[in-house]
Each structure stands twice: as structure tokens, then as C-alpha cells.
Amino acid sequence: MSGATESEYVPEARLKMDLLRFATAGSVDDGKSTLIGRLLLDSKSIFEDQLEAVEATSASKGYDYTDLALLTDGLRSEREQGITIDVAYRYFATPNRKFIIADTPGHVQYTRNMVTGASTADLGLVLVDARHGLTEQSRRHAVILSLLRVPHLVLAVNKMDLVDFDQATFDKIHAEFTSFATKLNIPDLQVIPISALNGDNVVNRSESMDWYQGPSLMHHLENVHVASDRDLVDARFPVQYVIRPKSDDFHDYRGYGGQLASGVLKPGDEIVVLPSGMTSTIAGIDLFDREIAEAFPPMSVTVRLTDDVDVSRGDMIARVNNAPVPSQDIDAMVCWMTNEPLRKGQKLAIKHTTRTGRALVKDIQYRLDVNTLHRDTESATSNGLGLNEIGRVQLRTTVPLLVDPYSKNRTTGSFILIDEATGITVGAGMINSGS
Amino acid sequence: MNQTHADYQLSQLDQLEAESIHIFREVAAEFEKPVLMFSGGKDSIVMMRLAEKAFYPAKIPFPVLQVDTGFDFPEVLSTRDNWVNRLGVRLIVASVDEAIANGVIVDDGKTSRNRMQIGTLLHAIEEEGFTAAFGGGRRDEEKARAKERVYSHRDEFGQWDPKMQRPELWSLYNGRLHAGEHMRIFPISNWTELDIWHYLGQEGIEIPDIYFSHQREVIERDGMLLSASEAVQPRDGEKIETRTVRFRTVGDMTLTGCVESEADTINKIIDEISVARLTERGATRGDDRFSEAAMEDRKKEGYF
Numbered sequence: 001m002s003g004a005t006e007s008e009y010v011p012e013a014r015l016k017m018d019l020l021r022f023a024t025a026g027s028v029d030d031g032k033s034t035l036i037g038r039l040l041l042d043s044k045s046i047f048e049d050q051l052e053a054v055e056a057t058s059a060s061k062g063y064d065y066t067d068l069a070l071l072t073d074g075l076r077s078e079r080e081q082g083i084t085i086d087v088a089y090r091y092f093a094t095p096n097r098k099f100i101i102a103d104t105p106g107h108v109q110y111t112r113n114m115v116t117g118a119s120t121a122d123l124g125l126v127l128v129d130a131r132h133g134l135t136e137q138s139r140r141h142a143v144i145l146s147l148l149r150v151p152h153l154v155l156a157v158n159k160m161d162l163v164d165f166d167q168a169t170f171d172k173i174h175a176e177f178t179s180f181a182t183k184l185n186i187p188d189l190q191v192i193p194i195s196a197l198n199g200d201n202v203v204n205r206s207e208s209m210d211w212y213q214g215p216s217l218m219h220h221l222e223n224v225h226v227a228s229d230r231d232l233v234d235a236r237f238p239v240q241y242v243i244r245p246k247s248d249d250f251h252d253y254r255g256y257g258g259q260l261a262s263g264v265l266k267p268g269d270e271i272v273v274l275p276s277g278m279t280s281t282i283a284g285i286d287l288f289d290r291e292i293a294e295a296f297p298p299m300s301v302t303v304r305l306t307d308d309v310d311v312s313r314g315d316m317i318a319r320v321n322n323a324p325v326p327s328q329d330i331d332a333m334v335c336w337m338t339n340e341p342l343r344k345g346q347k348l349a350i351k352h353t354t355r356t357g358r359a360l361v362k363d364i365q366y367r368l369d370v371n372t373l374h375r376d377t378e379s380a381t382s383n384g385l386g387l388n389e390i391g392r393v394q395l396r397t398t399v400p401l402l403v404d405p406y407s408k409n410r411t412t413g414s415f416i417l418i419d420e421a422t423g424i425t426v427g428a429g430m431i432n433s434g435s
Numbered sequence: 436m437n438q439t440h441a442d443y444q445l446s447q448l449d450q451l452e453a454e455s456i457h458i459f460r461e462v463a464a465e466f467e468k469p470v471l472m473f474s475g476g477k478d479s480i481v482m483m484r485l486a487e488k489a490f491y492p493a494k495i496p497f498p499v500l501q502v503d504t505g506f507d508f509p510e511v512l513s514t515r516d517n518w519v520n521r522l523g524v525r526l527i528v529a530s531v532d533e534a535i536a537n538g539v540i541v542d543d544g545k546t547s548r549n550r551m552q553i554g555t556l557l558h559a560i561e562e563e564g565f566t567a568a569f570g571g572g573r574r575d576e577e578k579a580r581a582k583e584r585v586y587s588h589r590d591e592f593g594q595w596d597p598k599m600q601r602p603e604l605w606s607l608y609n610g611r612l613h614a615g616e617h618m619r620i621f622p623i624s625n626w627t628e629l630d631i632w633h634y635l636g637q638e639g640i641e642i643p644d645i646y647f648s649h650q651r652e653v654i655e656r657d658g659m660l661l662s663a664s665e666a667v668q669p670r671d672g673e674k675i676e677t678r679t680v681r682f683r684t685v686g687d688m689t690l691t692g693c694v695e696s697e698a699d700t701i702n703k704i705i706d707e708i709s710v711a712r713l714t715e716r717g718a719t720r721g722d723d724r725f726s727e728a729a730m731e732d733r734k735k736e737g738y739f
Contacts (some may be wrong), residue, residue: 019447245493300456423611
């Protein structure tokens with residue numbers, strides 16, 4: 001036998017499943033790890049040996065109940081300190097949807113980890129403790145999720161069991177958060193009262209909160225509509241890799257490999273290659289050994305053009321009448337991720353889509369206080385941007401970048417900054433505008 | 436592909452494939468000397484398939500590297516050869532036996548072959564000057580892996596420092612290296628065991644037949660069923676029995692157990708693991724069982 005053949009394989013529901021990436025923010029105190037443990041356990045994504053290991057550890061620590069938080073604390077130093085210090089990725093699936101959780105720590109000294117987790121998320125889950133209500137930390141989490149343009153937000157009011165499932169307590173937090181959220185960019189907000197420890201409104205509707213008419217958390221995660229979050233209008237195709245087989249069978253083949261950031265491309269489309277500005281027409285789009293009728297995000301395809309124009313890695317293919325403007329002056333919000341502060345006049349490497357260059361920090365306009373949304377110009381001028389701080393920065397780049405505002409496009413609107421001496425990623429940028 | 440063009444939706448499996456192809460192309464474009472670590476196991480076969488798709492109709496623009504423990508399953512080696520021949524890629528075999536003979540690593544009689552792979556692998560990477568090594572690690576496999584980056588930086592000693600990991604945002608990967616350092620690349624980080632099986636089914640590609648149910652002579656040891664072979668002989672009180680089994684992972688024969696199973700097709704395997712109560716590593720990998728932090732420790736030293 002030499003493995004499976006296509007004929008014996010019957011595609012099942014999983015082949016039609018869609019995907020939801022969500023980021024969680026909160027600390028151990030909010031019960032975040034317990035909630036994730038609960039989601040994994042109740043969706044049967046936890047295996048016997050994992051549960052046994054956690055039960056054994058809980059018993060050896062003298063706990064009265066199984067500490068589900070232990071399921072998600074991966075690194076030894078984290079287990080020893082009882083905290084999450086890094087982004088951890090978790091997976092579970094229900095019959096129609098697969099979920100990727102970016103589990104991030106909640107404390108202010110880990111803002112960079114939260115920014116990292118939120119960068120790829122369709123949905124952000126913020127936890128608050130019903131006993132304490134909204135805290136500085138929960139506001140900060142909402143601010144970061146909105147800065148990262150995570151389109152869907154869930155506020156889970158946890159530990160409802162400890163406030164006797166009291167509706168008034170929930171309503172107060174709900175109202176307070178809704179009023180705060182009006183200052184932010186949150187297109188879709190859902191507030192859910194839960195008890196992660198007991199499982200109330202996590203997978204099943206709680207019997208102790210019949211005053212709550214909304215969905216359980218799992219029901220919401222399973223049904224939140226994410227397909228329409230994508231931009232299918234503005235075609236953006238960053239060229240990653242030029243495919244030239246130079247073989248007898250494909251002697252003249254020249255294709256441009258890349259992943260569509262947004263929009264739809266079809267054979268016959270008139271396109272422009274940036275930054276050169278040369279125009280051509282799409283001859284064909286290949287997906288492995290098949291030609292396809294159209295490409296849409298997030299497909300990885302190979303595009304062939306009718307003309308022998310000069311296209312290389314770092315270029316972008318867009319529509320003739322709908323293309324980003326090549327920009328060397330970039331205005332962006334930057335999250336700083338290393339101990340040594342970001343200073344005016346500093347030079348860094350910058351990576352934007354598939355394009356790499358150098359950037360000069362021309363100005364740091366203000367530091368954004370992520371707790372209060374206050375813009376602090378004085379601190380930015382005298383101290384620059386410190387670790388885990390977010391601020392508005394002006395950059396001048398050596399090469400033109402093909403940018404869109406981050407609010408329009410999370411792929412062509414984002415960049416990373418790299419320290420040229422250490423090679424470490426030191427900053428993450430979200431573009432306001434380019435010129 | 437299973438997208439319906441009417442609503443421009445990609446299934447989650449197609450989204451994973453697109454993400455992995457993006458990673459393969461990014462590495463091929465940015466690194467001077469990549470290599471694909473290929474064991475012949477199901478995960479590395481998915482990797483080969485993704486690499487094939489990423490560069491088609493060109494050949495895969497990097498060689499593949501296999502660490503030969505000396506205790507590899509013959510069925511796995513023959514599948515490896517079929518793949519390498521079909522795709523026309525260069526195969527480099529780094530042998531643990533040769534590494535011992537050349538004094539690259541020391542066989543103290545206590546260290547497992549699995550652990551000796553680390554030194555052999557690091558030596559091969561150094562010898563050939565590879566700057567990026569693709570691995571088939573998945574974040575769903577184990578707790579320490581859940582925090583692994585797609586681009587995982589290794590210092591000049593091949594070590595992983597979990598506290599020094601680079602933040603990884605959007606799909607912007609940072610491949611900067613200093614001389615002597617290399618990057619481990621994990622393109623299937625976001626795939627789960629079930630995704631792997633569905634993809635193998637969807638693609639209809641060759642995998643070693645030891646993944647499917649068959650009769651085998653086995654020895655039961657510490658709750659695991661090990662394949663009886665020259666390397667695995669019965670100890671006191673143990674006996675060789677013939678059972679109907681299959682392997683969920685393939686590794687070193689002395690450490691990789693099989694499970695009793697009637698699953699002889701991909702569909703049946705999917706049904707089986709959908710209800711399986713043990714993770715694939717916990718069930719059949721002796722190397723992860725030694726301590727709660729076993730994987731984390733091996734990763735720090737330079738394991739896959």
C-alpha cells in the first residue's frame with residue numbers, strides 16, 4: 001500500500017470549516033486561563049493525558065479543584081511564576097469552525113505581547129472580574145484591540161458566580177464599557193456575563209442568569225460573521241518571489257508568487273506594477289498545477305503577465321485606477337518593543353509587505369497613554385518611546401513603500417522595525433498616511 | 436481547493452495552506468541557504484507538498500536534510516526516497532552513527548538516539564552552512580511548542596532562548612541573522628493533527644504505510660507498544676506478540692510506540708483520532724514522557 005488515493009477519501013465537514021482567529025487579554029486574576037481551559041475542555045479539545053497532568057499538578061499544589069489555568073501556562077518559568085509572559089497559540093474546533101487563540105498576558109509590561117497577538121486577530125476577547133468592574137487594565141486592552149483594528153470585540157464579565165449572578169452589577173459594567181467604547185473604533189461589540197470556573201454562558205446558556213438573553217460565548221464565537229471583514233475591492237498583491245523554472249517543459253514560464261492582501265484579481269485585468277508604474281495585463285493566475293478564474297484574499301497564488309515587464313520581490317501589483325501611492329514619508333502609530341527607547345534621529349531597518357529598507361525617525365509627535373487616551377507630547381520629546389509604549393511617529397524611508405492606511409488595510413498598512421545591530425524586531429507600526 | 440467563488444470564502448484548510456506557502460516563499464526569498472528537515476513522517480510530507488506547491492512549476496529551490504538515527508523504519512526511508520526522486524530535490528543524510536564514529540557526538544550508552552539527533556543535526560547545519568532549516572513542528576503538539584514562533588531564532592550554539600524570541604506580528608517575519616546563527620522555520624505551526632490528516636486525504640499523496648493498520652510483532656513496555664526489531668529485544672518478563680497496530684508518529688524505532696488500531700484508510704484514521712483520548716505525543720513518544728518540561732529542555736538544546 002502506498003498511502004491514500006484521492007478516490008478513497010471522502011471530504012468531510014472539516015474541509016468546509018472556516019477559521020476564526022481571536023486574541024484574549026487578561027491576567028490570571030481575571031480567570032483568563034481558566035476560561036481558555038474551559039473552552040478547550042468543553043469543546044473536547046483537551047486530551048486525557050493533558051488533563052491528568054494538570055490534575056496531578058493541582059493536587060500536588062494542594063488545590064481543591066483542578067486549576068485549568070495550568071493547561072495553558074507553557075514555559076517552565078511561567079509555571080514557576082504562575083503568570084503568562086509570552087503569546088501562546090491554542091487550537092480548538094467545533095463542527096463548523098476552527099479557532100486559533102492567541103493567548104496574551106494582560107499586564108502593562110507585556111503590552112508588546114498583546115499587540116503581537118492582536119495583529120492577526122479577527123476578534124478580541126477582554127475579560128473583567130465582575131467584582132471589580134472595569135479597570136485601567138481592561139480599558140487598555142480595549143484601546144489596544146481598537147488600535148490594531150480588530151473588528152470584533154467581546155467583553156466577558158467573568159466571576160458572575162461571585163456576585164450572585166446579579167444583573168445590576170452586569171448592567172453597570174456593560175453601560176460603563178459601552179460609553180468608553182464610543183471613543184474607540186470598535187465596529188462590533190458583544191458583552192457576555194459568564195463564570196469560567198463553573199462554565200456559565202461559556203458553552204451552554206447559564207441557568208443562573210435567565211435575565212441574560214444573549215448568546216453564550218461559544219455560540220457567539222461560532223457565529224460571528226468574519227468573511228465580510230475582508231476588502232474585496234482594492235486589489236493589492238505584494239510580489240514575494242519570482243518563479244522561473246528554466247526547465248524544458250516550462251522554458252519561458254515567468255510567474256510572480258505572492259499572497260493576495262486584498263481585492264480580487266482575474267485574468268484579463270489591467271494592472272500596474274509599483275513602484276515602477278509600468279502597466280500590463282494578467283495573462284493567468286496559477287494555483288499549483290491549475291489555472292484559476294480569480295484570486296482573492298488570503299490566497300497564495302502565482303500571477304503571470306502578458307508583457308515582459310521587470311517585476312521583482314518587493315514590487316506590488318494593483319489595479320490601474322486603484323493603487324497605493326509610493327511613499328517615503330510615513331506617519332504611523334508605533335508600538336515600541338525593546339528596553340532601549342526609540343529616539344528622534346534613530347535609524348532602523350523597516351519591513352513592509354515584502355519590501356525592506358531603512359527608516360529615519362524624523363519626529364515622535366506624542367506618546368499615547370493607552371489607559372486614558374491622553375496624548376503626551378512632553379514625554380515623547382524628552383523621553384522618546386519606551387518599552388511597551390505606543391506613540392505617533394514620522395519616518396523617512398530610503399525606499400518608497402507602497403502603503404495604505406492601516407484602517408483600510410491591515411496588510412499594506414503595517415510594518416515592523418528592526419534594530420540593525422542586534423537584528424531584533426523592536427517596533428510595530430500602523431500607518432496613518434504616507435506621502 | 437474548496438472555496439466557493441460566489442462568496443469568496445476559503446476553507447480553514449485552504450487558509451492554512453496559503454499561509455504556509457507564503458512562509459515557504461518568504462524564506463526562499465530572504466535566506467541564503469535554506470534546507471528542509473525531512474523525516475518521511477506525515478508532517479514532513481505535508482511540508483514537502485507545500486514546498487512543491489509554493490514553487491511549482493519550478494523545482495523546490497533548496498535541499499532536504501534527514502537525520503538518520505540508525506533506527507529508522509525501513510518503510511519510512513522508502514517513502515522518503517520516493518518523494519525525493521519524484522520532486523528531484525537533493526537529499527542530505529546526516530547519520531547519527533557517522534557522527535558518533537567521527538567524534539561529533541558521544542554515545543555514552545545512556546543517551547537516547549532521539550537526543551543524539553540534536554548534535555548530529557546541529558553539526559550538519561554548521562557543516563553545510565544552512566541559514567534556515569524548515570521543521571514540521573506544530574503548536575498543538577505540546578505546551579512548549581505553543582509559544583514557538585514561525586521564525587525561531589537559534590544562536591551560534593543552535594540553542595533556543597524562549598525569553599529572547601522576537602515578536603512576530605501580522606505576516607511580517609524578521610529573518611535577520613548574525614554570522615553562525617540560523618533560523619528554524621515552522622510553516623505548519625497553525626496546523627493541528629486533524630488538519631494534517633484531512634490535508635493528506637485531500638491531496639491523495641504518499642505516506643509511509645506504517646501509519647495504516649497492519650499486523651506487527653510488538654513488545655509492551657511501560658504501557659507502550661514498541662516494534663520488535665534488532666534494536667528492541669524483549670527484556671525480562673516481556674514477550675513478543677503479534678498485534679494489529681498502526682503508528683501515529685514515526686521516529687526512532689526504539690522510542691516510538693504504536694497503537695492498536697483497525698484504521699486502514701485515512702477516513703478511519705480521522706474517525707479514530709477524532710475520538711482519541713490521548714495526544715499523539717503523549718500516547719506514543721517515550722522521549723516526551725520523562726518530565727513535564729521534557730520538550731522545552733530539548734528545544735533549548737536545539738531539537739527540531
